[in-house]
Amino acid sequence: MPATLARAAERSRPVSMAETRMLEVPAPLAPLLPGGGIRKGATVAVEPGLGGVSLALALAAPVTTGGGWAAVVGLSSLGLLAAAELGVDLRRLALVPGPGRQWPAVVAALVDGFDLLVLRPPVTVRPAEGRRLAARVRERGAVLLVVDAPGWPEPDLRMSVEAAEWEGLGAGHGFLMGRRVDVVASGRRVGGRDRRLSVWLPAPGSGRMEEVAAETPATTVPFLERVSG
Amino acid sequence: MTGGTRMLVAMWPDWPVAAAGVASDVPAVVVASNRVVAVTAAARAEGVVTGIRRREAQGRCPRLEVVAADPGRDAREWEPVVAEVERLTTSVEVLGPGSLALVTRGPSRYFGGDVALARKVGEVVEGAVGGGRASGVGEGCRVGVADGRFAARLAARLAAPGGLVILPGESANWLAPHPIRSLGADFADLTDLLVRLGLTTLGDLAALPAPSVLERFGVEGVRAQHLALGLEEQGLEGRDPPPELTCTAIMDPPETRLEAAAFVAKSLADDMHARLAAAGLATTTVAIEVETEHGESLIRHWRHDGDLNAVALAERARWQLDGWLAGSGSGQGGPTGGMTLLRLTPLEVRPDAGRQLGFWGGTADSDVRAARAMARVQGLLGPEAVTTAVLQGGRGWAEQVRLIPWGDSRQEPDGRPAGAREVPGRGAPWPGRWPGPAPFVVYQPSRPADLCGSGGVPVEVSGRGLLSAAPVALAVDGGHSQDIVSWAGPWPLEERWWEAGGRRRARLQVVVSGGAAHVVCRERGGWWLEASYE
Numbered sequence: 047m048p049a050t051l052a053r054a055a056e057r058s059r060p061v062s063m064a065e066t067r068m069l070e071v072p073a074p075l076a077p078l079l080p081g082g083g084i085r086k087g088a089t090v091a092v093e094p095g096l097g098g099v100s101l102a103l104a105l106a107a108p109v110t111t112g113g114g115w116a117a118v119v120g121l122s123s124l125g126l127l128a129a130a131e132l133g134v135d136l137r138r139l140a141l142v143p144g145p146g147r148q149w150p151a152v153v154a155a156l157v158d159g160f161d162l163l164v165l166r167p168p169v170t171v172r173p174a175e176g177r178r179l180a181a182r183v184r185e186r187g188a189v190l191l192v193v194d195a196p197g198w199p200e201p202d203l204r205m206s207v208e209a210a211e212w213e214g215l216g217a218g219h220g221f222l223m224g225r226r227v228d229v230v231a232s233g234r235r236v237g238g239r240d241r242r243l244s245v246w247l248p249a250p251g252s253g254r255m256e257e258v259a260a261e262t263p264a265t266t267v268p269f270l271e272r273v274s275g
Numbered sequence: 276m277t278g279g280t281r282m283l284v285a286m287w288p289d290w291p292v293a294a295a296g297v298a299s300d301v302p303a304v305v306v307a308s309n310r311v312v313a314v315t316a317a318a319r320a321e322g323v324v325t326g327i328r329r330r331e332a333q334g335r336c337p338r339l340e341v342v343a344a345d346p347g348r349d350a351r352e353w354e355p356v357v358a359e360v361e362r363l364t365t366s367v368e369v370l371g372p373g374s375l376a377l378v379t380r381g382p383s384r385y386f387g388g389d390v391a392l393a394r395k396v397g398e399v400v401e402g403a404v405g406g407g408r409a410s411g412v413g414e415g416c417r418v419g420v421a422d423g424r425f426a427a428r429l430a431a432r433l434a435a436p437g438g439l440v441i442l443p444g445e446s447a448n449w450l451a452p453h454p455i456r457s458l459g460a461d462f463a464d465l466t467d468l469l470v471r472l473g474l475t476t477l478g479d480l481a482a483l484p485a486p487s488v489l490e491r492f493g494v495e496g497v498r499a500q501h502l503a504l505g506l507e508e509q510g511l512e513g514r515d516p517p518p519e520l521t522c523t524a525i526m527d528p529p530e531t532r533l534e535a536a537a538f539v540a541k542s543l544a545d546d547m548h549a550r551l552a553a554a555g556l557a558t559t560t561v562a563i564e565v566e567t568e569h570g571e572s573l574i575r576h577w578r579h580d581g582d583l584n585a586v587a588l589a590e591r592a593r594w595q596l597d598g599w600l601a602g603s604g605s606g607q608g609g610p611t612g613g614m615t616l617l618r619l620t621p622l623e624v625r626p627d628a629g630r631q632l633g634f635w636g637g638t639a640d641s642d643v644r645a646a647r648a649m650a651r652v653q654g655l656l657g658p659e660a661v662t663t664a665v666l667q668g669g670r671g672w673a674e675q676v677r678l679i680p681w682g683d684s685r686q687e688p689d690g691r692p693a694g695a696r697e698v699p700g701r702g703a704p705w706p707g708r709w710p711g712p713a714p715f716v717v718y719q720p721s722r723p724a725d726l727c728g729s730g731g732v733p734v735e736v737s738g739r740g741l742l743s744a745a746p747v748a749l750a751v752d753g754g755h756s757q758d759i760v761s762w763a764g765p766w767p768l769e770e771r772w773w774e775a776g777g778r779r780r781a782r783l784q785v786v787v788s789g790g791a792a793h794v795v796c797r798e799r800g801g802w803w804l805e806a807s808y809e
Contacts, residue, residue, distance in 0.1 A: 094809070115641060124717070125715045127675050128715045136665065140681065142661055156652060158648050159647055215762065215784060219763055
């Protein structure tokens with residue numbers, strides 16, 4: 047009897063359930079995305095290069111601290127200390143660094159239990175494979191972040207990091223403290239037009255993702271200043 | 276109230292050193308996370324005791340031999356001993372590596388009384404341990420007989436080499452003068468409180484009226500009082516488990532490898548724990564059973580002081596399988612063929628009193644789903660393929676992170692959960708630690724790089740840690756070179772120079788045109804890309 051009821055509930059459940067819910071993103075990124083988050087079930091392509099890995103880790107942080115689970119598949123050289131500094135709860139971050147040829151099966155298995163998956167496929171993806179996984183992600187209401195996946199079919203959203211500017215490092219002195227980047231979102235879920243937002247990733251001092259204050263600090267701190275008297 | 280079942284407990288003090296195969300006249304210790312957990316007689320004569328740090332032990336006895344702890348080895352070496360004792364009686368329970376318990380009622384009458392039985396068991400254990408290796412190992416077997424496991428274990432601990440037998444019905448009186456801390460680590464919080472309340476001996480606790488103990492200290496207090504009274508540990512709560520709690524796995528094709536069988540055991544343990552939890556029960560004794568393709572059936576009972584949770588259960592099943600498989604190699608009664616069936620049966624259950632779910636219950640659901648998904652991936656790729664990370668003290672980025680295969684305990688050896696905010700050594704100063712944010716990508720191994728000054732001259736680092744020229748271009752893996760916008764360093768880093776694995780490096784932070792930041796280091800006469808801020 048309870049099994050029958052469960053089946054009935056399964057059938058009559060509104061199909062839009064997963065669509066209407068949002069995956070929480072770091073607060074500074076909320077203005078960038080329509081609805082203030084990423085829709086559950088979406089596939090997001092994160093462009094590699096300047097800041098792809100750090101952006102993926104920053105997106106994983108609110109998921110893990112909010113009681114959800116995130117998994118990273120295929121990124122063998124991930125800086126986990128940096129992940130912790132960005133606010134990721136490492137207890138809820140599963141790592142599968144070497145999925146090998148079975149990566150589609152691994153992703154399909156993880157989609158069932160995880161809220162966020164970061165994937166770097168070890169080989170070039172066949173478009174049919176990508177579409178199949180994207181459909182499974184949509185059905186399960188997870189979010190798939192694909193980093194550096196040539197051949198992946200058109201995702202719901204593209205995110206990239208551009209115009210990175212580091213603070214704290216000079217010509218032979220100082221040390222890296224923080225980085226100001228432009229996060230760009232494009233694709234069919236943002237109304238066809240690129241959106242751009244400037245954030246700290248990581249912010250000096252805290253090491254987290256933070257919004258850039260209206261009056262940005264001077265990039266060069268004067269070494270000595272003349273005082274009166 | 277009637278007394279507990281008459282029990283015999285045999286234990287080998289400092290079993291880990293005996294299991295490591297160290298003779299007792301050699302000063303040696305077994306250490307787990309830098310704490311001494313077991314010592315030989317020779318080391319004890321030098322003033323080395325359990326609980327002190329390794330360095331302090333070495334200070335007290337400079338020629339000390341130090342062996343790393345290995346619970347698997349302890350259990351594996353203990354298994355033939357249990358098999359020998361099992362020839363005397365069938366009801367042998369393993370309490371842990373180095374100790375076992377049995378019900379004396381049958382064998383006592385057969386061998387002519389508790390004293391004779393204690394002597395017999397002592398001889399058998401000594402023979403089994405001494406038979407496999409050079410004589411003079413460890414401290415010798417200690418045997419205690421009393422009402423209930425707790426009293427028997429305490430008697431064994433305090434026994435002279437000959438053994439200690441407490442007369443029937445006398446256990447409560449014998450226990451009374453012993454300190455309340457004898458209740459053991461499971462009751463650490465309670466005993467702490469009782470001592471502060473002025474109840475310092477087991478007799479003080481036993482003398483309290485039982486209803487008041489329940490009212491003031493709850494179920495845990497009643498359990499402690501039962502122990503102090505020499506009653507059966509389970510008191511009135513113990514009952515026979517319903518048969519549907521038994522978990523069985525058929526292995527086809529038959530399994531001969533430990534890793535694969537242990538993995539099956541792990542999922543069985545999870546399964547059984549879930550069924551117990553669904554029934555609101557916890558188990559304290561479990562039978563681990565294996566059948567082989569040659570029709571052999573091996574069974575062993577494991578008992579634990581507290582509740583056996585899924586991780587502890589899987590661990591014990593693994594030890595037991597390891598012991599059996601080790602025995603089969605040397606012809607000591609292990610399985611002769613592949614294992615076809617593995618079964619876990621809870622032998623004693625009691626209501627689970629120590630679990631309180633979160634009010635919203637939300638975490639439990641998502642945790643269960645994630646755990647199931649990870650177990651599936653482990654089934655695809657092997658148990659080592661799925662890990663979670665724990666932060667620890669260290670200097671390098673990689674050293675500050677420890678990866679733990681999913682399902683292994685994230686507990687530190689001292690019982691604290693790993694990954695908690697206060698990790699040992701995290702807050703300690705680590706001179707030479709990297710300033711500022713850690714890199715997002717750490718290359719293992721480092722990638723070869725070229726660093727050039729103006730005019731394409733390779734940059735070098737002198738013995739005094741100075742650059743030969745300001746770097747202007749960086750090329751990685753022989754790729755095209757990128758202009759360096761800003762840089763700092765070098766930061767010299769000399770690690771472990773006192774031993775063979777020492778490294779000497781000098782690090783630079785560079786930002787190339789376009790905004791990408793890298794960490795390059797000079798080592799062994801070349802430049803290496805160590806990490807990137809990607």
